[in-house]
Structure formats: structure tokens, C-alpha cells
Amino acid sequence: MDEGRVAIVTGGGQGIGRAIVKKLLEEGLKVVIVEMDEKAGREALEEYHSLGECVFIHVDVSDEREVKAVVRETVASFRRLDSLISNAGIFINRPLGKVSLAEWNRVLGVNLTGTFLCAKYSAPHLAKNKGSIVNIASTRAIMSEPDTEDYQPHRAAQWHSPIPWRSVSGLMSALTASAPGWIDVSGWKKQRAGCATKLSEMDHKQHPAGRVGRPEDIASLAAYLISAESGFITGANFISDGGMTRKMIYV
Numbered sequence: 001m002d003e004g005r006v007a008i009v010t011g012g013g014q015g016i017g018r019a020i021v022k023k024l025l026e027e028g029l030k031v032v033i034v035e036m037d038e039k040a041g042r043e044a045l046e047e048y049h050s051l052g053e054c055v056f057i058h059v060d061v062s063d064e065r066e067v068k069a070v071v072r073e074t075v076a077s078f079r080r081l082d083s084l085i086s087n088a089g090i091f092i093n094r095p096l097g098k099v100s101l102a103e104w105n106r107v108l109g110v111n112l113t114g115t116f117l118c119a120k121y122s123a124p125h126l127a128k129n130k131g132s133i134v135n136i137a138s139t140r141a142i143m144s145e146p147d148t149e150d151y152q153p154h155r156a157a158q159w160h161s162p163i164p165w166r167s168v169s170g171l172m173s174a175l176t177a178s179a180p181g182w183i184d185v186s187g188w189k190k191q192r193a194g195c196a197t198k199l200s201e202m203d204h205k206q207h208p209a210g211r212v213g214r215p216e217d218i219a220s221l222a223a224y225l226i227s228a229e230s231g232f233i234t235g236a237n238f239i240s241d242g243g244m245t246r247k248m249i250y251v
Contacts, residue, residue, distance in 0.1 A: 004053075005129075006078040007226065008032045008070070010061050010118060011088030013040030015185035016136060019215030020085055023223050025051035032074045034059045034088070036110075040190040061088045061114030062106075071121040081125040083226040086115045087136040132226045136218070182244055183213040209242035 007024050011017035013035035021044055024031050031054040035041030038058050045056040057073065059066045075081055089111045092103050119133055126133065184199060199212055207213075221240050224230055239245060 004028065004030055005082040005226075006030045006032070006074065006080050007083040007085060008034055008074055008081065008118070008122065009085040009087060010034040010059075010114070011036075012085075013037050013042075013044045013056075014189045016183060016188075016215045016218045017085070017087040018044050018188045019219040020087060020222050021054065022048055022051065023216070023219035024083075024085075024226075025054060027223055027227075028052065029083070030054065030078055032057060032070070032078075034061065034070055036060050036088070037190065043190050060110075061086075061118060062109030064117055067114070067117040068121050071118075071125065075125050080129055081122060082129050082131040084118055084122040084126065084131075084133045085136070085222055085226070086118050086133065088114055089136070089138070132230075134222050134225050136222075182207065182241065183215055183218060185215055188215050207242035207244055211242065213240065213242050 005028075007029050009017055009021050009024070009031060012021045012031070012033035014037065017035075018040075021031050021033055025048055030052065031048075033041055033044055033054060033056040035044070035056065036059065041056040041058060045054060048054060055077070057070050059070045061067055071081065090107055091111075092099055092107060115135055119135075122131075122133065125131070217240055221238060225233065225238070
């Protein structure tokens, strides 16, 4: 019996992840919001629970025990797992010389190890339902700015999908790195930080598409990639950046 598709969204409490949670609920999926920021996770749950069945679980994706537990709890509660959206990511915007080893390892743990752990423990359950994994990377994998040295290599590693990911690439839908460009997430943060940024005309014009990206842009792509309509896509990279990486200029 088909009890309805179930998705795990990591980093689902704020920004792009929060937009993905909303979109998937609107599409009729049951969603597990995995979020390290408890306030953000609970706010997302409170805001979107009326859209469909969703739960919030406080998880540090760099912790193997916590990742293993959240996958186990998801399957125990919903009897299935159909999609994993690995969106959780952090970065430290400081010059390289001021980034400590502990900070470097923390970013590596969340951005890269966390993606690996979520895929590792989700894969057996996804295979049963011909499910899918969408890894949200960053255009920092193929272009850069000053003072992002701690962030760029980890997101690039997600982009290039190291060997462990290939073991699940035969799933029906895509094992995909969806790389967003400049996405204005200011209106999708938790309440105390939820003031929308005022964007200038130049902010929009420097994108060939004519505007800054919205979290909804990435959420729509993610929803498509885990749908039946994308069933012939696998192991592909999609760039959703308004043409920013083609221009490669930040004003």
C-alpha cells in the first residue's frame, strides 16, 4: 500500500531548505525537517504543519549516531523513505589566515561528511522505493570570491560526487548536485533574523536572468528531481543561478 511519499530535508529550518520543505508539503509529500538550529526548525514546523504531515528532528548531520537515528526514526514513523534532500551547510566568511583548524573541520563535518552520512544511511531505504537523493552544492565549486576558502572546497567536493555516492546512482531518480547561485534567503530565516534584504537594481541586473534568485527557484528544481517526471535523470549536475557562473562577475 502506498502511504504517500516521504522526504528528509536537511537544513530544513531556514533559507533554501525551508523553501524546499514548503514546496514538498504543497506537493503532497510527508516531510522530516532535519535542522541543527532548534529555534529555526520549530518555527518551520509551526509555520508549515498545516500544509501537510511534517515533523522536526534536531540533528547535527556531522554526527553519525544522530544521522543513523533520524533515518531509523523516519522509517519507523512513516514506514518508508523516498527522497533525501541534503541541503545542510555552513561557512565562515573570514580570511584564510583567521580560520582555525577546528572551524575548518566543523565546516568539513557538516558540508561534506554530513552529506556522506545522510546518503549512507538513507540509501538502503531509498532503494526499496526507487527513491532519490538531491545534494545541494554551491556555485562556489566552480567560481569563488575572497575569504571563502573554508567553504568552497567542501561544496566543490559535494559537486563532484566522490566514489561513495556512485554506489547509489542507480536509483530511479537523480543523485544530483543542484548548485544555486546568488539566492536571497533573507526572508526565509528564523524570525529574529527574518528581515528581507533590500536589493538594488544592480543586484538584479548583474544576473543574465535579470533578477536575484529566490529559494523557491531551488525548491521547484528539487521537487522536480525527486518526482516521477525526472525518472530518467541520474548522476546529473544542475546549475540554477540566473546565469551568474557564465558571467562570473560580482559587482
